[in-house]
Amino acid sequence: MSKYAPRKAQLAREFLEKPTPLKGAQADREWWEMPVDFHDGNWCFPGKPETLKEIGFPNPRKWAATDEDWQLPDGWQKIIHDGLKERLKKFRSLKLYLDACVRCGACADKCHFFLGSGDPKNMPVIRAELLRSVYRNDFPMVEKILKGFSGSRKLTAEVIKEWHSYFYQCTECRRCSVFCPLGIDTAEITMVARELLNLIGVNNNWILAPVANCNRTGNHLGIEPHTFVQNIMSLVDDIEELTGITVNPTFNRKGAEILFITPSGDVFGDPGVYTMMGYLLLFHHIGLDYTISTYASEGGNFGLFTTNDMMKKLNAKMYHEAERLKVKWILGGECGHMWRVVHQYMATMNGPADFLEEPVSPITGTKFTNAAATKMVHIAEFTADLIKHGKLKLDPTRNNHLRTTFHDSCNVSRGMGMLEEPRFVLNAVCNSFNEMPENTIREKTFCCGSGSGINAEEFMEMRMRGGFPRANAVRTVKKQHQVNALVTICAIDRATLPPLMRYWNPGVAVYGLHELVGNALVMEGETPRTEDLRENPMAIADEGEDDDA
Amino acid sequence: MKSNWQQIIGERKNAILEQWLQSALALFPEKMASGTPTGEALLEGMSMVLDNFDGNQESCGEGINCIARIFAVQPFRPSVALSLFPLLGELIGEKAPASADTEVLKARINAITFEAFDRFLENREKIYQLKVEETRSQLHMLLRSTVS
Ligand code: SF4
Ligand code: SF4
Secondary structure: OOOOOOOHHHHHHHHHHOOOOOOHHHOOOOHHHOOOOOOOOOOOOOOOHHHHHHHOOOOOOOOOOOOOOOOOOOOHHHHHHHHHHHHHHHOHHHHHHHHHOOOOOOOOOOOHHHHHHOOHHHOHHHHHHHHHHHHHHHOHHHHHHHOOOOOOOOOOHHHHHHHHHHOOOOOOOOHHHHHOOOOOOHHHHHHHHHHHHHHOOOOOHHHHHHHHHHHHHOOOOOOOHHHHHHHHHHHHHHHHHHHOOOOOOOEOOOOOOEEEEOOOHHHHOOOHHHHHHHHHHHHHHHOOOEEEOOOOOOOOOHHHHOOHHHHHHHHHHHHHHHHHHOOOEEEEOOOOHHHHHHHHHHHHHOOOOOOOOOOEOOOOOOEOHHHOOOOEEEHHHHHHHHHHOOOOOEOHHHHOOOOEEEEOOHHHHOOOOOOHHHHHHHHHHOOOEOOOOHHHOHHHOOOOOOOOOOOOHHHHHHHHHHOHHHHHHHHHHHHHHOOOEEEEOOHHHHHHHHHHHHHHOOOOEEEEHHHHHHHHEOOOOOOOOOEOOOOOEOOOOOOOOOOOO | OOOOHHHHHHHOHHHHHHHHHHHHHOOOOOOOOOOOHHHHHHHHHHHHHHHOOOOOHHHHHHHHHHHHHHHHOOOOOHHHHHOHHHHHHHHHHHHOOOOOOHHHHHHHHHHHHHHHHHHHHHHHHHHHHHHHHHHHHHHHHHHHHHHO
16 A cells, blocks of 8 residues: 555544534434335336336336335345446546545535435435445455444445435436535436446336337337427427428438437427427528437437446437438537536547537538537537527517526536526527526536436425425526526426426426527518417517616 | 504514524424525515514415425425424514413414415425326327327
């Protein structure tokens, strides 16, 4: 061991004397003494046996978190132990995060699930300890140094239950990592813990069903190509009715310049479809040479919430399709985790995408050098560039009926550092944009509370708790500026924020950024617009309204 | 003589509010800090209740709802959450002058507690409604594609 390493006695003392993160009524307890409790509203249904069989995942069976016996496979301890060992070798970040935490507590009150529930096991430091305590006990090198430290414990079925509960009360949002002086990313610890749980068949149907569907037909809902096309064409009809303009999307067209991929929530979800209408109007407005694939019909990648291998497989599909269609580059729609995967993992996972070209906007000539490795450009960035170069004819008064605020999606803001572009676009397409309090936006944004595949109906109470800090910040701007529109650039947000708003802030509706772009775009030859894309009346006469931005 | 409870409370509002808030925050497994979103929202709701204790019933109800909505998604028993309202009665009673008419206070606290019970249930129902709506809207979007 290095002569600079701290001595054993020194280390042991440091750990033993560290204050417990628990305060107040819990100060004299250890976190592992607090029992795990499953009741209605605090657990997600497990994966169905047929779903697991379809994707070759282990231990398919019927079970529920409230069962006494979870029917874990024989030798499950060894499976977890070996699985952890393998991942410690594979992911240096995991080992670093498990070893480096000094339990300073800076992250403790930064997690929205802790802030919404007051449950100490939702403090990121303790969430990581759930895995770390087993790691300490099971791994000899660490054991040698820390044996006797009370923070190590044996892997029991109770521990598995606890992992299942708390690693699905983490939305992998990374807010805690922003505040950690060492940059420890608890989200990555959660990702590994979920992978380990999947090895023994402890899982979540709301994640695995979309994974299986995506694996089979290319999108989360398992919609087949003809229905996918049909749905987009029904949006084309709606656009024609509203604006008099016929847009012409093409599907699977070889040789198109750009492949456009968006989450299927934009094609099948309400209010996502209005965002899709916005994209279609925009592409028509600028005469973009693009095509949509019915094979890569999903931008989302629930593999991120399952296993590294599954994430890789689902991500690869987009690139296979880009290669097959011989496009130059990929334009990606408003999505959260698709971008986390592309931005953080794609280049080393499936890259380099040499068969594509470094993206250049055909309209402005801007080179997106930041996308040199992935060859994929975010639509907010693409549109911001168009606006900056004066390429769009916009009438922001057409959004005067909306008093907006902007929710930074965790994956786009913290996951890829995109903070300004959506704001730039929003300011150009509406007259009332009001920021939420500073400690709840940009890289400090609060999660919607239902990300990372826990958007299950049966989990509603927990989602309302986890989403409360976000909702509370919206309440502030609702009160101060009469905000009635929460704008976001993530399809999961468009699915999760509407119920969150209906519970905590009735009267605030959720919009995609490009829905507002679609409202504001002045199309050549359009019929006079009186209704927005939702067929709600526009307040065009409202010019001169104060700008609160 | 009828006591003016609104005035009695108004003169002691900060002390009552602080104790009431701390008791509510202590209901969470790990005591919530007052500067958290939950602390802020509870403070606002509680303040509304105290400011409109005997006055504007709508605003008082809004304050009660603000508190009930927070507790309706927590795993505590309803009786634990609702115990906050009788507790408010005790806190006010302790601080009131001996001459004040406590019967009036009791009656008002009872009414507030019953209203809190209604609001708590309404919010629980809302949760179930949201679950149903979520399932239904997914189905609606699927049908949209097959029937159009
Ligand atoms: S802030 Fe970082 S070092 Fe401090 S307790 Fe949290 S994870 Fe550990
Ligand atoms: S990643 Fe997000 S949800 Fe997970 S512990 Fe950190 S703050 Fe909480």
